[in-house]
Amino acid sequence: MFFINRKIDAHLKQFMKLNIKNKIPVIILIKSNTNKIKSKVLSSNGKIKWEYENISAISCELSPMSIDALTEYPEVSFICYDYKGNLCLTNAHKIMGTNIINVYGLTGKNIGIGLIDTGVYPHPDLINKRNTIAYFKDLINGFDKPYDDNGHGTFLSGCIAANKYTTNIEGIAPDSSIYMIKAFDTTGKGFLSDVVKGIDILISMSSNTNLRIITLPFEFDISPIINPLELIIKTAISKNIIVVAAAGNNGPQSFSINCPGNIEEVITVGGAECSGNIKSCKVASYSGRGPTTNKITKPDVVMLSSNITSLSSDTTYLPGKSSHIASFYTIKSGTSIAAAFVAAYCAIMLEKTPTLTPKDMKSVVCLSTISLGENKYSQGKGLVTFT
Template identity: 70%
Template structure:
């Protein structure tokens, strides 16, 4: 950071206590406040290098970090393979709210006609009030979880669960750390009224610092009995390639596998992030299908209030985002049956409900999640 740099730098200031003094210093330094948070003591803003250096001197400031940009964990795929789930329980995730921080959600017929699965939508990028998705990632993930089999045979693993979507990523699939934290902040504040029991965070930030405000607010969510599911990321196959939030101990980190035609030919995807973390923690926790998955497409040109022109209702993609979405749906099914389970309980159950696929623990974690183990 060059002190004489004239352009403003996006940062997040974590505070030891609520401080009006710091807010006034930001504005008096010609800074621009972006977000204040309800569930953590922090402010995101833009400041000059000199002002950042100046504000670090105040005892109310705990630390300041750069407002990083994150990437979604999805890759395009060429070969079309349908996705089906074993309906071993007569359970559909009914009434369970799943918070998703993504690019938004398109009002696809498979999410809105049989019933409206999208019970809440908030746009932190453009401020549009009704659901839309100008990238497609959020719609694809929502379909993996809650598609209702209205226009095809595609059905999400928890077709009666509720999607609570916060748009914090733009049309190019990029999102600021400050917006992601605000999205989780909103989900926590609405968790009781919307019965949000799961938060799915299908992205990664290249952050490997000991303290960051994303980890702080995720731990607040966990303390509120909300299970947090994240992908291992798409930066594999080298070791130490799982970044934030996948490197947080308490979250459920899901790696991706591909099927080679039968259950005996399963392997971890080359792109799936590998552990250990820089804290030497074993990650991922488990693995799930992440390659050549068919789900819902979005009309990325659609703006609420205008006519939609969805030419292809479905698409095929790969990425560890998909694996995390499938596990989020599975957790909704489990919580419908046993709603008193804590995030720690859920993590233990998932870890025990696995089969090994012959790869090391830093690639497969405990192994491939299967419903059969829960029944047994």
Template identity: 30%
Template structure:
């Protein structure tokens, strides 16, 4: 088999032109070549002797991301020792924002999956959750007991402060802990480590996500929430997901909101993740959710109230919201049964699901149930 095909990439040199700031990910076929590359002068500007900030090492997958012109020069020097792909843009996506809301307490989705019934047994205590997103509002009273430092990949010197809102909403569903004056999430005593990979517009590159996964692996996250997706099947992203999975770090990912049938977004489409679709209050599949046999579990994603910027709360809908319910449920599971492998967790979540109402596909995934998950885990 062609080595480039085995590595999942292209051999043809990238286009040296650089339309609209296009970037490439160049992956080395031999770890030793990657190490030598980092040690030599290729990452330095020849005149100033300073690191080239346009070239970003991606150590988890033994790769670099760089503009097209530099990728072209690199490809000529490496020949058949590397493969490359476009460093595609990727977005966090939810349906149009709902109104700012004043009703708080325990949101319907948290109740629907039966999380409150589990809090006498587990609250997610000390489970480490990486949230790769737009950051989190560190001033939000609902989250002050749950937040750890995390990392801002866009500005390494700053906190991963949210300037979009999406990441704060996700964080609230997972681990808010302010029931009397705000809201409470699925796993209120879990620890959130925000990884800001997306800018204020909710956009990032695949290389940003790879760096985020790398950080989560190196910092020993137990589970990672990735409430975003893309249509393109990135081989570099697949490689990062695989390495996380085999390192014991499970990724929970959203299926997408375009209502497609037989097709879901990536990384949810990779078998090493937990792929999540959305349901409504009636326990039926939400109209907007993408669906296919690749979906592992459905969870509440329609009109979900959660934390928002500047201490507020907002309703939002999307598979992003459903994904955060699943991540919180896994935190409850891991607090009760630490040490479960990603494969074991995925098997428990899927086998414990409640059958969907009026599900057309006989083999369709079911809906999340915390009670059933914990009962199944205790039988292990």
């Protein structure tokens, strides 16, 4: 019966009831014969947005009747709504830069870190001493050179790989390389289909580049029966890529960690704030708390995330145009910062021991902590340290 089919995401059913005549963005997960399903989409006047290389799926726009009709095909396993996600960063309320001392003397050399974000501005601290931007792909507007019309991706890139060109601010892994996928727009919103495509691209690149880590500084409040984001993330991990995700900014209540931070195999990072030394550190009030709805203990660890100084962006800049940045630096807070720091930490650990698997790295990160005296659903194993 129409709208009752179990192959349809429950959230999608609500949109189908409200949009009988309008096309709806969806992701179709396919068991077999992708070409047949693509043909059916096109013959239903659907528009295909993305095809994926590393999971059997396509994203497209379809009418409710066409969605319902497609579920009758045995080749279709599930149809998921194309949700919008949010970045995990906020403006700071006071100025307090934080320097993290890397006692290992490692710099992340020859390690690539993928970021699914708002883009990256060609900031002097990222390109003048050494061009840390190894790759840029724009899934929103189609530009072929780096830019950032929001600033979030540039800020995190600075946390990872800033190189002290204009001042004394340096990322945790200044010799690492940034592989940036722009899947979030100027408002900090991004479609699930674009995020999955971004991870798909990075997985395909990993076999012939130095890309070893993917950072996911966002959250989707979704729980479909079959989750395409979870599928692509687990595919990445199966191909020996370390995945680091933010715990989100929905704390302090329990069960406030959304996808992808609620996936067991990823390294989920909550946020911490300090007023001077480690003894003063505590889990940030906004940091997402576990457990997850399927009773997984999350986050895995916490990292500094409040009132952090990093790189700013000229959000009006577009490739080929002149740039007029007002200030090279800004101060922000959020668990996406914590995730970026831990991703950079993973890079220096990989520089030291390149054979570490995602499972090994998760163990290393969890062991590199000190307890803040809070419960495991707030701090995980504790605060990641570099000592």
